[in-house]
Amino acid sequence: MQPLSCPFLINPELDFLNTKIRQEPFAWPVRVYYEDTDAQGLVYFANYFKFMERARTEWLRSLGVEQDALMRDDRRVFVVVDTQADFLQPARFNDELLVTVNLVNLARASFLIEQQIFRNSLDGELLCRGTTRAALLSTDTLKPVRVPASLFEGSST
Amino acid sequence: MQPLSCPFLINPELDFLNTKIRQEPFAWPVRVYYEDTDAQGLVYFANYFKFMERARTEWLRSLGVEQDALMRDDRRVFVVVDTQADFLQPARFNDELLVTVNLVNLARASFLIEQQIFRNSLDGELLCRGTTRAALLSTDTLKPVRVPASLFEGSST
Amino acid sequence: MQPLSCPFLINPELDFLNTKIRQEPFAWPVRVYYEDTDAQGLVYFANYFKFMERARTEWLRSLGVEQDALMRDDRRVFVVVDTQADFLQPARFNDELLVTVNLVNLARASFLIEQQIFRNSLDGELLCRGTTRAALLSTDTLKPVRVPASLFEGSST
Amino acid sequence: MQPLSCPFLINPELDFLNTKIRQEPFAWPVRVYYEDTDAQGLVYFANYFKFMERARTEWLRSLGVEQDALMRDDRRVFVVVDTQADFLQPARFNDELLVTVNLVNLARASFLIEQQIFRNSLDGELLCRGTTRAALLSTDTLKPVRVPASLFEGSST
Numbered sequence: 225m226q227p228l229s230c231p232f233l234i235n236p237e238l239d240f241l242n243t244k245i246r247q248e249p250f251a252w253p254v255r256v257y258y259e260d261t262d263a264q265g266l267v268y269f270a271n272y273f274k275f276m277e278r279a280r281t282e283w284l285r286s287l288g289v290e291q292d293a294l295m296r297d298d299r300r301v302f303v304v305v306d307t308q309a310d311f312l313q314p315a316r317f318n319d320e321l322l323v324t325v326n327l328v329n330l331a332r333a334s335f336l337i338e339q340q341i342f343r344n345s346l347d348g349e350l351l352c353r354g355t356t357r358a359a360l361l362s363t364d365t366l367k368p369v370r371v372p373a374s375l376f377e378g379s380s381t
Numbered sequence: 382m383q384p385l386s387c388p389f390l391i392n393p394e395l396d397f398l399n400t401k402i403r404q405e406p407f408a409w410p411v412r413v414y415y416e417d418t419d420a421q422g423l424v425y426f427a428n429y430f431k432f433m434e435r436a437r438t439e440w441l442r443s444l445g446v447e448q449d450a451l452m453r454d455d456r457r458v459f460v461v462v463d464t465q466a467d468f469l470q471p472a473r474f475n476d477e478l479l480v481t482v483n484l485v486n487l488a489r490a491s492f493l494i495e496q497q498i499f500r501n502s503l504d505g506e507l508l509c510r511g512t513t514r515a516a517l518l519s520t521d522t523l524k525p526v527r528v529p530a531s532l533f534e535g536s537s538t
Numbered sequence: 539m540q541p542l543s544c545p546f547l548i549n550p551e552l553d554f555l556n557t558k559i560r561q562e563p564f565a566w567p568v569r570v571y572y573e574d575t576d577a578q579g580l581v582y583f584a585n586y587f588k589f590m591e592r593a594r595t596e597w598l599r600s601l602g603v604e605q606d607a608l609m610r611d612d613r614r615v616f617v618v619v620d621t622q623a624d625f626l627q628p629a630r631f632n633d634e635l636l637v638t639v640n641l642v643n644l645a646r647a648s649f650l651i652e653q654q655i656f657r658n659s660l661d662g663e664l665l666c667r668g669t670t671r672a673a674l675l676s677t678d679t680l681k682p683v684r685v686p687a688s689l690f691e692g693s694s695t
Numbered sequence: 696m697q698p699l700s701c702p703f704l705i706n707p708e709l710d711f712l713n714t715k716i717r718q719e720p721f722a723w724p725v726r727v728y729y730e731d732t733d734a735q736g737l738v739y740f741a742n743y744f745k746f747m748e749r750a751r752t753e754w755l756r757s758l759g760v761e762q763d764a765l766m767r768d769d770r771r772v773f774v775v776v777d778t779q780a781d782f783l784q785p786a787r788f789n790d791e792l793l794v795t796v797n798l799v800n801l802a803r804a805s806f807l808i809e810q811q812i813f814r815n816s817l818d819g820e821l822l823c824r825g826t827t828r829a830a831l832l833s834t835d836t837l838k839p840v841r842v843p844a845s846l847f848e849g850s851s852t
Contacts, residue, residue: 263473416748
């Protein structure tokens with residue numbers, strides 16, 4: 225995973241965000257329903273990526289970023305550039321999971337986020353570990369755009 | 382299901398289509414992958430609706446209607462107004478299914494389609510039977526618009 | 539929908555349940571994520587069936603029924619026999635939905651459940667209305683089995 | 696991605712397979728339906744993992760391995776141990792994709808597979824590039840088991 229060894233190019237305008245995030249570790253609960261499992265009796269592997277994206281969406285919301293308003297008003301969307309996951313232990317139907325979000329690098333136009341999925345609680349069994357790089361794109365040009373500091377000055381902060 | 386007992390309001394401009402469709406029964410193969418199943422070891426019930434929609438998409442394509450061009454060039458989309466299904470026998474991981482499409486009513490702004498899902502072939506076991514009403518909407522107004530005869534005068538006919 | 543006109547065959551052993559359910563209307567919140575939407579910008583129609591199933595699962599849990607224990611310990615599973623939905627207004631990315639569960643008929647081996655999906659609250663816009671019949675099957679025989687009164691005497695009641 | 700730098704531990708019993716696979720590059724077509732897209736108008740990122748798994752399933756089938764028989768008769772299942780993907784260009788509704796499968800390492804109990812997703816043909820635009828490690832597990836113990844040479848001596852070879 226070479227991204228982690230890159231020089232840590234934090235966007236200086238967003239330094240306040242970095243401070244804020246470091247103080248508030250984020251975790252989001254996800255219940256496993258039949259729709260998430262497969263005929264092996266376990267959660268279908270690609271669905272862990274959905275669980276991680278739900279947690280990222282809620283993490284952005286907790287920072288005041290509503291992605292529907294971002295798309296409609298600012299014509300900006302986050303897209304996944306690359307992602308990776310290790311599946312350590314299987315989650316099962318009816319499990320209650322906890323999905324963490326940890327911003328490890330925030331560059332001009334992209335985020336690098338590390339996530340973990342635990343059973344029941346942060347003290348529970350670690351089931352999955354993943355990394356996702358997301359970029360902010362203009363919906364008009366589909367090109368990356370700078371992540372503005374104002375992005376995180378939404379209503380809930 | 383009251384739609385079936387409605388007077389049969391065939392759009393007269395589309396009569397040629399009716400003739401054409403009656404002559405060409407349509408069926409589309411679908412393979413069951415892990416993604417389609419759940420922890421009961423069977424196909425997850427909501428996924429039969431996906432299978433039926435794939436077959437409807439391919440049936441439209443066989444009539445010369447490409448929905449991406451329809452959305453981009455004509456600013457028209459088909460949307461499902463209501464749908465219903467009976468699950469008679471379960472499909473399983475790795476099954477090869479055959480999904481039929483039968484237009485039973487074509488009104489000014491909507492279709493009523495009946496579908497069946499068989500295992501292996503049209504002589505195989507009947508697993509699912511469903512009905513779907515779809516309307517043609519303007520993407521600008523989100524209101525129903527008339528289904529034009531020209532819709533079916535696409536490249537493949 | 540002929541099921542609703544059937545004689546109301548309530549299983550007499552389950553009469554206490556009927557009373558209990560009538561007193562406690564059930565609703566479950568669902569947030570719309572990117573995974574639930576499609577290129578029309580709205581929730582993909584088949585995903586409303588997933589939302590309704592999540593609410594049914596949580597309704598059963600509220601009555602003390604954990605389906606993983608039911609499958610493991612009692613070798614019983616609920617399966618959907620038939621389902622139907624009317625899509626009245628579209629739900630969109632980031633919407634917060636509320637999904638109701640209303641048991642309208644409980645026979646020896648099956649349930650008939652009516653559900654509604656509202657935007658934001660029970661006073662909000664009604665987006666979808668559906669009906670689902672589910673049966674209790676033995677995992678050994680895949681045949682319907684009687685819904686026992688003891689099913690609802692779980693840990694949470 | 697350290698797996699690629701591991702010593703190349705090819706299972707000697709499976710050497711014939713290696714030869715066979717090298718001679719037959721594998722690609723599987725996938726059509727993009729509404730179910731695969733999201734409100735950004737593009738294929739939802741996690742669904743590329745489903746497309747790659749469909750191609751792996753068909754690649755195994757082309758080698759004579761039917762995973763339902765493997766699970767039922769041999770009590771063996773393939774599970775994904777880790778996976779990774781780079782999303783280079785977006786796929787859209789109605790696109791016809793071609794998904795390749797390339798076995799790069801076959802150890803005693805696991806596979807390492809590289810895949811690419813192209814638009815239209817192998818000469819088309821490269822949209823996605825991924826790597827997946829899968830292990831063969833016993834369904835009784837959920838522990839890895841040796842990949843037997845006989846696995847690939849199925850009916851279609």
